[in-house]
Amino acid sequence: GAVVSQHPSRVICKSGTSVKIECRSLDFQATTMFWYRQFPKQSLMLMATSNEGSKATYEQGVEKDKFLINHASLTLSTLTVTSAHPEDSSFYICSARTGLAGGQETQYFGPGTRLLVL
Amino acid sequence: GENVEQHPSTLSVQEGDSAVIKCTYSDSASNYFPWYKQELGKRPQLIIDIRSNVGEKKDQRIAVTLNKTAKHFSLHITETQPEDSAVYFCAATQGGLTGGGNKLTFGTGTQLKVEL
Numbered sequence: 001g002a003v004v005s006q007h008p009s010r011v012i013c014k015s016g017t018s019v020k021i022e023c024r025s026l027d028f029q030a031t032t033m034f035w036y037r038q039f040p041k042q043s044l045m046l047m048a049t050s051n052e053g054s055k056a057t058y059e060q061g062v063e064k065d066k067f068l069i070n071h072a073s074l075t076l077s078t079l080t081v082t083s084a085h086p087e088d089s090s091f092y093i094c095s096a097r098t099g100l101a102g103g104q105e106t107q108y109f110g111p112g113t114r115l116l117v118l
Numbered sequence: 119g120e121n122v123e124q125h126p127s128t129l130s131v132q133e134g135d136s137a138v139i140k141c142t143y144s145d146s147a148s149n150y151f152p153w154y155k156q157e158l159g160k161r162p163q164l165i166i167d168i169r170s171n172v173g174e175k176k177d178q179r180i181a182v183t184l185n186k187t188a189k190h191f192s193l194h195i196t197e198t199q200p201e202d203s204a205v206y207f208c209a210a211t212q213g214g215l216t217g218g219g220n221k222l223t224f225g226t227g228t229q230l231k232v233e234l
Binding site for chain 2: 032034042043044045049069091093095097106107108109110111112114
């Protein structure tokens with residue numbers, strides 16, 4: 001299957017700082033990437049849909065000014081958690097959708113970034 | 119929007135037995151149903167998927183069935199092994215060029231434990 005990387009894998013930061021997470025599709029071009037958040041023993045909750053060259057579409061309840069998403073190229077999307085607080089501590093996972101016919105819907109996930117805000 | 123329910127939340131089986139996980143969805147427009155396996159602290163990995171024009175799909179020990187009329191789909195794992203132990207998530211979406219941007223709606227997950 002397609003390969004998606006994510007960096008960093010783990011980050012610890014102080015409350016009030018900003019953290020940037022990168023998501024890359026390594027062997028395919030992804031016009032659409034998705035950002036999820038997963039709390040312990042819970043399901044994946046979609047935060048936003050990232051579209052290359054346009055603004056991200058945020059899910060209800062997700063603050064777009066707090067979770068900045070930039071999808072500058074067909075292989076890279078970034079999520080910046082601004083002014084992070086302890087309640088933002090979570091496992092953040094991106095996914096990328098292959099854009100070819102017949103596999104349009106298939107999403108491949110990055111390895112995730114574990115964020116701990118002290 | 120789409121709502122996906124998944125049962126059971128935990129499932130414990132003996133090695134070699136079969137395991138079945140069931141999901142229901144609400145949006146009749148959904149037409150793509152993937153299943154993901156997630157080990158602790160790792161990424162979800164696609165293990166099998168099914169599209170609405172197919173009723174059943176099998177890949178070695180894993181099979182998925184889909185009942186469009188009843189809006190439910192199931193994952194079947196036969197001859198379970200300890201390495202099958204993980205959390206399994208079902209999901210649903212409208213595939214194709216349109217359809218809500220192909221957002222996946224996930225079920226709540228099933229913790230499968232295969233005991234020796």
